[in-house]
Amino acid sequence: MTTRAAAGTEATEGAVRAAGAGAGAPVALTNLSRHFGAVRALDGLSLDIAPGELVALLGPSGCGKTTALRILAGFEAADTGSVSVDGRDISRIPAARRDMGMVFQSYSLFPNMTALDNVGFGLRMRKQRGSERGRRAAELLDMVGLTDQARKYPHQMSGGQQQRVALARALAIEPRVLLLDEPLSALDAKVRLQLREQIRALQQRLGTTTLFVTHDQEEALSMADRVGVMKEGKLEQVAQPSQLYDQPATAFVAEFVGTMNRIPGELQGSDDVSALGTVVPVHGDTASGLSVDVDVLVRPEGLEIIAAPGGNGIVTNKTFLGSVTRVSVLLSGDVSIKVDQPSSVAAAMSPGTSVQVSLPGTPVLVAERR
Amino acid sequence: MAAVTSIEQAGAQAPTPTAGSPGRWRTFPYWRWVILLLAGAYFLIPLYAALRFAGVRAFPDIFKQSGFFSAIGLSLRLAVITTIFTLVLMVPTTVYVHLRLPQIRRLMEAVTILPIVIPPIVLIIGVLKVAPRFLLGTPYLLALVYVILAMPFAYRSLDAGLRSFDLRTMVEASNSLGAGWPSTLWRVVLPNISTSILSATVLTVALVLGEFTMASLALYVTFPVWIVQFEQNSGPVSVAASLLALFVTWILLMLIVAIGGRSARRRGGSQVALFTVTRQDFSQTVGEPE
Numbered sequence: 001m002t003t004r005a006a007a008g009t010e011a012t013e014g015a016v017r018a019a020g021a022g023a024g025a026p027v028a029l030t031n032l033s034r035h036f037g038a039v040r041a042l043d044g045l046s047l048d049i050a051p052g053e054l055v056a057l058l059g060p061s062g063c064g065k066t067t068a069l070r071i072l073a074g075f076e077a078a079d080t081g082s083v084s085v086d087g088r089d090i091s092r093i094p095a096a097r098r099d100m101g102m103v104f105q106s107y108s109l110f111p112n113m114t115a116l117d118n119v120g121f122g123l124r125m126r127k128q129r130g131s132e133r134g135r136r137a138a139e140l141l142d143m144v145g146l147t148d149q150a151r152k153y154p155h156q157m158s159g160g161q162q163q164r165v166a167l168a169r170a171l172a173i174e175p176r177v178l179l180l181d182e183p184l185s186a187l188d189a190k191v192r193l194q195l196r197e198q199i200r201a202l203q204q205r206l207g208t209t210t211l212f213v214t215h216d217q218e219e220a221l222s223m224a225d226r227v228g229v230m231k232e233g234k235l236e237q238v239a240q241p242s243q244l245y246d247q248p249a250t251a252f253v254a255e256f257v258g259t260m261n262r263i264p265g266e267l268q269g270s271d272d273v274s275a276l277g278t279v280v281p282v283h284g285d286t287a288s289g290l291s292v293d294v295d296v297l298v299r300p301e302g303l304e305i306i307a308a309p310g311g312n313g314i315v316t317n318k319t320f321l322g323s324v325t326r327v328s329v330l331l332s333g334d335v336s337i338k339v340d341q342p343s344s345v346a347a348a349m350s351p352g353t354s355v356q357v358s359l360p361g362t363p364v365l366v367a368e369r370r
Numbered sequence: 371m372a373a374v375t376s377i378e379q380a381g382a383q384a385p386t387p388t389a390g391s392p393g394r395w396r397t398f399p400y401w402r403w404v405i406l407l408l409a410g411a412y413f414l415i416p417l418y419a420a421l422r423f424a425g426v427r428a429f430p431d432i433f434k435q436s437g438f439f440s441a442i443g444l445s446l447r448l449a450v451i452t453t454i455f456t457l458v459l460m461v462p463t464t465v466y467v468h469l470r471l472p473q474i475r476r477l478m479e480a481v482t483i484l485p486i487v488i489p490p491i492v493l494i495i496g497v498l499k500v501a502p503r504f505l506l507g508t509p510y511l512l513a514l515v516y517v518i519l520a521m522p523f524a525y526r527s528l529d530a531g532l533r534s535f536d537l538r539t540m541v542e543a544s545n546s547l548g549a550g551w552p553s554t555l556w557r558v559v560l561p562n563i564s565t566s567i568l569s570a571t572v573l574t575v576a577l578v579l580g581e582f583t584m585a586s587l588a589l590y591v592t593f594p595v596w597i598v599q600f601e602q603n604s605g606p607v608s609v610a611a612s613l614l615a616l617f618v619t620w621i622l623l624m625l626i627v628a629i630g631g632r633s634a635r636r637r638g639g640s641q642v643a644l645f646t647v648t649r650q651d652f653s654q655t656v657g658e659p660e
Contacts, residue, residue: 075542095545102546108539112561121557122547166543173547 024052024209025086025176027072032081033233034067041067042078043233049177052207054200055238056220059230059256065213066181068230072211073179074098085176098177101170101208105182107162109154115141115165116150122173140168143202160191167199171206178203178210184219196223217257221245229253251286251367254297261303261337262295264369273366276312276331276359283363290368297365300326300340304358307348311356313337315349329357417616420609428610435607441596444509448592449578451513456520456574457567464528465559468537475529482525485518493518494584512590516578523573531566568629576619 027049034042042064049055057065070076072083074095083091090098101122109118120137128136141147144164154162163183170178180199184192200223203210214220220227221241228238229252237249248254265275270287272279275296287294305327316336317328325346327339339357341349349355432438467478485493497515498506505511537559544554560567582594591599593615601608 073542073546075545094550095542096548096550098546099548100546102543104539104543106536106539108536108543110540110543110558110562111535112558121544121549125548125553169543169547179546 024207026051027177027209027211028082028084028087029068029072030082030084032068032071032078032083034064034071034076034078040064040233042071045081045230045233045235047228047235047238049209049211051209053225054203054210054212054223056212056214056224056227057230058214058217058220058227061215063230064233065215065230067233069179069181069211069213072177073100073102099173099175100177100179101173101175102179102181103163103166103170103183105185107154107159107186108166109162109169111154114151114153115146115157118154118165119169119172122169126173137168137172140172141165143171144168144198158191159187160195163187163195164198167202171202171208175208178208180210180212182214185214185216192219199223221257227257229256231256247283248365249284251297251365254365254367259300259338261298261300261339262367262370263298263331263335263337264333265294265296265366267292267294267366273364275364276357278359278361280359280361281363283365286365286367290366293369294366295369296359297367298359300338302360302362302364303337303339304360305329305339305341305349306356307353308356309354311354313355313357315351315353315355317351318346318349327355329355331357417613420613424606424610424613428604428606429614431604431607432611432614435600435604437591437596437600438611441591441593444590445579445593448509448513448516449575451509452516452520452578453571453574455513455517456524457570459517460521460524460528460570461560461563461567462555464525464532465537465555468529468532469541478525479529482522486522490519490581490583491587494587498588509590512585512588512592515584516574516581519581519584520570520574520577523577524570527566527570527573528563531563535562565629572622572625575622579615579619 027047029045029047032042032045033040045064045068047055047057047068057068059065067076071078074090074093078091082089085098109115110121113121116134116137119140120133123133123136138147138150141150144167146161146164146168149157149161149165154165157165163186166183183199184195187195196219212220212224221244224241226238227241227244229236229244231252237244237253239247239249244253244257248257254260263275265273267273267282267287267290268279270285271282273282273287273294273296274280280296301324313329313331315327316330319326319328320343321340323343324340325343327341327346327349329337329339331337337357464478467475494515497511501511505514540558540562541554544558549557580594581592582598585592586595586598593611597608597611597615600611
């Protein structure tokens with residue numbers, strides 16, 4: 001909290017900064033479109049981010065998530081649409097005057113400067129005096145736990161340390177918005193996990209509005225207040241992580257987030273579908289526009305399974321995941337599915353066991369058959 | 371030569387094992403020493419012969435000869451003007467090409483090699499035909515032609531330097547932290563290509579100090595032109611002057627290697643990478659598969 005207090009005394013210049021000092025500003029992306037040649041990188045994307053909120057944009061590569069972030073940062077211009085922060089349209093303001101801290105995917109520390117000078121760079125550009133700047137930069141380095149690295153050059157630090165310095169550097173300018181462009185993807189798994197928690201803790205403590213771009217669903221789901229899943233330049237769904245997982249709006253979201261089984265079924269009208277010998281209701285209006293032959297989408301924990309001689313499937317494999325075990329089952333018609341069971345129950349199902357797999361009565365998503 | 375020496379130096383200081391790790395010297399086979407000695411003799415014997423011919427006493431005499439100071443003065447002025455023109459022209463151009471027009475880098479490479487392909491005599495006669503009157507007879511005319519001659523070396527050094535780090539990300543990071551273009555160029559881009567700039571400078575200076583054909587045809591008495599003219603008066607002094615010119619250039623080259631090595635020690639990776647890229651660059655220009 002010392003940082004916030006310091007922020008109050010230092011943020012003197014500019015009504016813009018006074019308004020946003022420390023606390024997060026609301027961000028609104030409205031109807032953004034962007035073409036690169038024939039490629040539509042963004043196709044009418046709209047997204048509101050509340051003050052202090054962390055929103056993750058999740059999607060496969062080429063879905064436009066990075067373009068959206070770069071438009072917000074001011075590195076790209078949208079063909080149409082507007083970007084506003086704190087209710088003010090900033091579409092025409094150059095990146096250097098947007099007050100946005102950014103952490104990049106690749107290591108972006110200036111190789112000719114020490115960690116301390118890197119963190120102080122933004123303050124220097126804001127004409128802050130040397131002593132004051134050094135004190136503030138040291139404070140930020142301390143915040144990311146790297147006080148002992150202050151005098152080191154980037155090449156003398158590990159990847160994780162470099163990204164932490166980059167985070168401190170981005171936060172040093174008390175940005176109105178923090179932009180994270182896959183900042184963890186170059187790091188190894190263990191460091192990634194630690195840094196994930198550290199970024200989230202800092203972001204919550206400082207209350208900085210944050211846009212986080214990633215292709216790693218685990219990262220998005222564990223860090224973000226809300227996650228926007230993108231496909232071909234459009235937002236498929238924006239929701240809290242749990243909602244995204246439990247109530248995906250489209251088949252794409254359902255399959256992109258978490259593990260999803262596809263089981264062949266047939267539509268019975270537009271509200272019901274029959275699969276695995278039972279008829280269950282269809283979730284939402286996902287059936288509209290589909291032919292009779294569809295796939296039913298069910299999560300591994302959403303299926304019921306019992307050992308039964310002469311059942312509809314045969315256990316092919318088991319993966320022990322701790323309290324649950326993921327059982328692979330081969331259904332007739334060469335359909336392979338995964339079912340999660342408490343490990344105690346799954347113990348009885350060795351490969352080769354005949355099982356009966358069935359759907360509980362809850363509504364399911366359907367998608368065009370593949 | 372400078373680049374080759376730098377590769378060895380930089381390689382030896384690299385924190386990670388590379389092709390040039392120090393261990394190599396322990397297993398340096400004797401026949402390589404033989405080749406090294408032969409090559410050394412090839413270079414040193416003519417120098418020794420020249421020194422014998424000129425005699426040590428010829429050196430102080432150089433400074434007493436008429437026209438010496440005006441010739442060396444002109445050459446130094448040309449070196450300074452050419453270097454400034456070259457850097458002011460080439461640094462922003464290469465940065466711009468890297469950031470905004472990366473697709474024309476191949477074209478740039480082809481265009482900048484032209485001055486090497488076109489004989490100097492063709493260039494200078496063409497220039498003299500079309501040069502505006504107010505430039506004729508001023509050092510600026512020759513300096514402008516030298517800028518063209520220096521372009522292949524300057525472009526390649528700067529290109530290698532800019533490729534040795536992630537320029538785009540650095541520039542964007544700098545922008546996002548509130549730095550405009552002048553600050554970004556001055557505080558972020560230039561410090562990270564300082565060795566390249568130094569190397570471009572030394573190559574340009576060496577080129578200007580040694581160029582004879584154009585200066586002579588355009589009737590400028592630069593240092594090399596003076597040496598040739600003076601040879602008719604006194605052979606030994608003229609040879610002594612050539613040796614002096616050689617040593618001055620050699621000291622300049624050693625200087626860049628020393629400075630480059632120092633910044634490599636301080637900043638590690640990026641500078642070492644710079645020289646590695648330089649080496650790749652050479653292999654590309656002779657047409658090796660990538």
